[in-house]
Amino acid sequence: MDKSLTLHKTILATSIASLVSSAVFAQEQEGSLEHIEVTSQKRVQNLQDVPVAVTALSGNDLLDSISFDVFDLQSYVPAFAAFQSQSATNSGFSIRSIGTSTQNFGFEPSVGLYVDGVYRSRQNSIINDLADIQRIEILRGPQGTLFGKNTPAGAVSIFTKPPTFVNGDGYVSATVGNDNLLSVQGASSFVAIEDELAFRASGFTTHRDGWIDEANSGESMNDRKRSGVRLQALYQPRDDLSVRLIADYAEIDEVCCGALTFQGNQSALGIEGKFGTDAMLAMPPFDATIYDKDDFYNYTTALSFLPESTMEDQGVSAHVSYTINENWQLQSISAVRSFNSYDKVDADFSDAELLLTKNDADLNSFSQELRLHYTTSDFNGLLGVYYYSQNLNLDYDIATQDDFPFLFAGFAAEVLPLIDGLNAISLMTGGMIQAAAPAAPGNTHFTHNAYQEQDSYAVFAQSDWRFTPRWELTTGLRYTREDKSLTGIYDEQGPGIDGLSTAPGEIPNPVAAGAALQNIGAALMMGAMPSANDLATIAPFQQAGWGYYLLNTATVLPRPPLDESFSDSQVTGTVKLSWQPTAEQLLYSSLSTGYKSGGINTDRISALLDPVFKAEKSRSVEVGLKQDWNDANLRLNVAAHITEIEDFQSSTFTGTGFNLSNAGDFDSKGVEVELTWNPLVDTALTFNFTYNKATFDSFERGTCWSATPWHFGIDDPGRTSPDLPYCSRSGDRVGFEPETSFALLVNQYAQVFGMNTLFSIDYAYVGSLLMDHSNDPLKKNDAYNLVNLRWQLPVAWWDSEVIFWARNALNEEFVARNAFDAPFQQGKIMAYPGQPRSYGVTWTTRF
Numbered sequence: 074m075d076k077s078l079t080l081h082k083t084i085l086a087t088s089i090a091s092l093v094s095s096a097v098f099a100q101e102q103e104g105s106l107e108h109i110e111v112t113s114q115k116r117v118q119n120l121q122d123v124p125v126a127v128t129a130l131s132g133n134d135l136l137d138s139i140s141f142d143v144f145d146l147q148s149y150v151p152a153f154a155a156f157q158s159q160s161a162t163n164s165g166f167s168i169r170s171i172g173t174s175t176q177n178f179g180f181e182p183s184v185g186l187y188v189d190g191v192y193r194s195r196q197n198s199i200i201n202d203l204a205d206i207q208r209i210e211i212l213r214g215p216q217g218t219l220f221g222k223n224t225p226a227g228a229v230s231i232f233t234k235p236p237t238f239v240n241g242d243g244y245v246s247a248t249v250g251n252d253n254l255l256s257v258q259g260a261s262s263f264v265a266i267e268d269e270l271a272f273r274a275s276g277f278t279t280h281r282d283g284w285i286d287e288a289n290s291g292e293s294m295n296d297r298k299r300s301g302v303r304l305q306a307l308y309q310p311r312d313d314l315s316v317r318l319i320a321d322y323a324e325i326d327e328v329c330c331g332a333l334t335f336q337g338n339q340s341a342l343g344i345e346g347k348f349g350t351d352a353m354l355a356m357p358p359f360d361a362t363i364y365d366k367d368d369f370y371n372y373t374t375a376l377s378f379l380p381e382s383t384m385e386d387q388g389v390s391a392h393v394s395y396t397i398n399e400n401w402q403l404q405s406i407s408a409v410r411s412f413n414s415y416d417k418v419d420a421d422f423s424d425a426e427l428l429l430t431k432n433d434a435d436l437n438s439f440s441q442e443l444r445l446h447y448t449t450s451d452f453n454g455l456l457g458v459y460y461y462s463q464n465l466n467l468d469y470d471i472a473t474q475d476d477f478p479f480l481f482a483g484f485a486a487e488v489l490p491l492i493d494g495l496n497a498i499s500l501m502t503g504g505m506i507q508a509a510a511p512a513a514p515g516n517t518h519f520t521h522n523a524y525q526e527q528d529s530y531a532v533f534a535q536s537d538w539r540f541t542p543r544w545e546l547t548t549g550l551r552y553t554r555e556d557k558s559l560t561g562i563y564d565e566q567g568p569g570i571d572g573l574s575t576a577p578g579e580i581p582n583p584v585a586a587g588a589a590l591q592n593i594g595a596a597l598m599m600g601a602m603p604s605a606n607d608l609a610t611i612a613p614f615q616q617a618g619w620g621y622y623l624l625n626t627a628t629v630l631p632r633p634p635l636d637e638s639f640s641d642s643q644v645t646g647t648v649k650l651s652w653q654p655t656a657e658q659l660l661y662s663s664l665s666t667g668y669k670s671g672g673i674n675t676d677r678i679s680a681l682l683d684p685v686f687k688a689e690k691s692r693s694v695e696v697g698l699k700q701d702w703n704d705a706n707l708r709l710n711v712a713a714h715i716t717e718i719e720d721f722q723s724s725t726f727t728g729t730g731f732n733l734s735n736a737g738d739f740d741s742k743g744v745e746v747e748l749t750w751n752p753l754v755d756t757a758l759t760f761n762f763t764y765n766k767a768t769f770d771s772f773e774r775g776t777c778w779s780a781t782p783w784h785f786g787i788d789d790p791g792r793t794s795p796d797l798p799y800c801s802r803s804g805d806r807v808g809f810e811p812e813t814s815f816a817l818l819v820n821q822y823a824q825v826f827g828m829n830t831l832f833s834i835d836y837a838y839v840g841s842l843l844m845d846h847s848n849d850p851l852k853k854n855d856a857y858n859l860v861n862l863r864w865q866l867p868v869a870w871w872d873s874e875v876i877f878w879a880r881n882a883l884n885e886e887f888v889a890r891n892a893f894d895a896p897f898q899q900g901k902i903m904a905y906p907g908q909p910r911s912y913g914v915t916w917t918t919r920f
Contacts, residue, residue: 088260090713106707115535115707122653122699123647123709124537126212126710130209135203137863149761149816151213151762152213152759153372159418164354165418166184167809169741170810171226172808179672183226187220196411201325208342210228212228212229213664214663214716215716218533218647222461223551223643223670224667243919245258246259246916247916250914254282259883260274264753267323269858271305275302286375287808294329297331300323305324306318321351321386321388324384334365336785349899354425390406396586410439427479429471432468433469434467437458439462440460445457453537455535457532465524466523473513473521477517481512488512488623493592494590495586498506510569513618513624514567528556535548535549546649548618552644553645554642558636559673559674562634569618589607624897635684647666666686670688671685671686690720691721693717695712705750712744712745716740718738719867721736736772738772739768742765746760755821755844756819756822758817763813765811769802769846772803773799773802775802778848781851784851806842808829808847810891814837816838828865835860839858844888854890854892855903858883858885861879872919874917876917881911883910885907890905
């Protein structure tokens with residue numbers, strides 16, 4: 074029987090059993106629906122009154138579900154995904170299949186990230202423990218009016234707990250678990266002047282061994298080593314004035330991330346007698362450790378060195394709220410932030426000494442938002458201005474290692490006769506004509522520095538007009554202007570290399586050089602001098618590093634300095650009409666637009682390519698229902714949308730670098746369902762479901778298949794011409810996202826040892842997907858199921874609770890959404906495995 078179907082039946086049976094076997098004793102829980110307040114429209118509202126697809130999670134939800142970071146939230150939020158690759162620096166979010174890897178610093182995120190109303194330009198800046206959180210709101214759909222940097226897919230808003238003037242808001246939580254997990258977090262407020270000045274301090278630290286073994290060092294990868302602190306002050310000298318200051322610092326220093334062999338290339342799958350680089354690397358002089366697909370879930374790899382991944386994120390913000398009178402209020406958010414990241418990666422993902430990359434980035438930003446709110450009984454409006462400034466300094470280095478010359482020799486067998494001929498002529502002339510220089514010497518560094526300045530300005534307004542007791546019209550408009558400038562400096566340094574030439578006459582041409590050698594040989598045989606033209610034609614092969622030109626990758630090719638600028642302005646907004654026929658029901662429809670800025674490619678790309686890319690724009694039509702049946706303790710929220718993305722910004726790994734461009738247009742169509750039901754006083758059930766189909770309408774210059782043609786000799790059907798290096802992806806699925814996913818969450822209270830304990834089971838199903846935008850059939854990821862279990866026991870006499878928990882309790886083997894072609898190893902695919910079962914115990918004390 075199908076494993077997935079069997080598991081579905083098991084989970085369903087368990088859920089039904091938990092519903093019918095609840096104990097018949099009084100509980101502290103009333104079984105009623107929770108009243109959830111959100112600020113998704115920049116004012117406090119009941120979640121069920123907001124005409125927006127939004128999911129809210131409280132700080133207690135995070136603690137109770139043992140959610141360490143944003144990756145743990147995916148089961149609880151429809152159409153939301155968080156992903157990570159290569160290093161902790163390369164992390165990001167997607168909503169409704171719209172998202173972009175943060176691999177290239179020239180990109181802005183499709184999903185905006187805000188912490189206490191302050192925009193974070195790098196989503197990986199919050200890949201950290203979720204400590205002392207008040208709530209998280211995840212908005213789905215374009216956010217083109219109210220949110221700082223304007224995003225086409227949605228927004229993740231994290232709100233930390235502010236200082237309070239009451240006792241009993243402190244807590245300490247400690248977790249121990251497998252892989253030597255130890256995590257501690259805590260927070261407390263301190264009153265300096267009663268009802269006037271209060272402070273709050275919070276912090277966390279987490280250490281855990283990795284769960285991927287590196288065979289050569291005996292160390293582990295995908296560990297966790299992170300910590301942070303947050304200090305706040307709340308000053309309320311009068312009822313009409315509030316000032317909140319926040320200073321925070323967090324750091325990560327981890328061995329991340331382990332990519333394993335998803336498909337090897339030791340021999341082709343469909344062509345007998347065809348062997349790939351794995352067969353070569355297994356032999357001297359490489360003597361590399363080779364893994365195949367069958368080894369993927371052994372969670373073991375062998376590298377030349379362990380990867381490094383460090384980040385530091387820090388900032389200060391000031392939040393001022395001044396109530397002018399009963400109708401008018403002024404709010405200001407000012408922030409200064411700094412983000413630094415460094416990662417070093419074994420870029421061939423093997424223990425052959427081939428390639429390494431280093432990425433060192435410093436980012437500093439300032440933002441200022443000012444909003445004027447107007448409120449009456451039937452009208453809410455706001456007018457705001459926003460300014461954002463950012464400086465980025467990026468140093469990137471890709472370097473060859475000692476074994477790379479031997480790998481190149483295996484690739485370049487067709488030029489060996491040329492080299493032999495040149496060496497023979499050199500011997501014949503006693504060295505007057507130089508011999509061939511080393512083609513691809515190891516320890517050669519291809520570096521570049523990118524310095525970018527950015528300024529963003531916006532003016533926005535929104536109004537909510539209740540023109541009848543049951544009907545409300547929301548209108549919003551935003552004007553945004555973006556100015557960016559980037560300078561890039563590129564260099565190549567190594568043994569015998571002092572800046573490779575970019576002059577066309579000095580670029581090696583094997584065909585022309587072969588003809589020139591024949592002419593030189595003939596001239597020497599007749600005692601004549603070779604022509605200057607023939608000598609100039611072979612000259613590039615006498616300069617170390619000539620082989621790098623033949624690799625046909627912009628990652629290592631020389632290029633002149635870059636000095637580019639980009640300016641753009643956009644008008645976005647929203648119109649929503651909502652109808653509330655009863656106090657328990659809301660129906661709404663909306664038209665919203667959003668965008669993310671275009672920019673300049675910060676990678677080393679060919680000088681023939683345009684480094685400037687256009688803005689990514691979105692337009693979404695959404696209809697929704699929010700329905701409560703309070704008598705039945707049942708809540709149902711449904712949203713259906715059609716979202717069109719224009720000039721989608723895509724970064725796809727091609728095996729020798731990342732191709733950044735406007736990919737074209739695609740449609741995302743889907744339905745999201747969130748259901749909450751408390752059928753009994755001691756039973757709570759939550760179900761969420763997502764169906765989302767995303768396909769490219771037009772994408773003519775997409776990445777071609779690499780692995781499937783090598784293994785089966787089948788060319789990419791999207792290739793329109795054999796001479797073109799790109800393929801049409803029009804009509805193909807958007808990568809990385811499943812069409813169908815759902816989650817079932819059951820909480821069952823039961824009396825054990827005289828205590829009212831809580832049993833929880835979370836089940837998530839993630840449908841099949843393609844692990845990049847190329848739609849290469851060998852990069853298909855099968856559907857998988859995840860189950861989390863928890864048992865929560867109160868320790869009333871210490872105002873504490875203890876939770877025994879297991880994540881991925883059934884130890885499901887799965888790939889974490891993305892895969893890529895191994896550099897210079899055609900036919901080989903690397904992928905990132907999902908974490909196997911983890912378990913532990915958490916103790917939380919409140920004071």
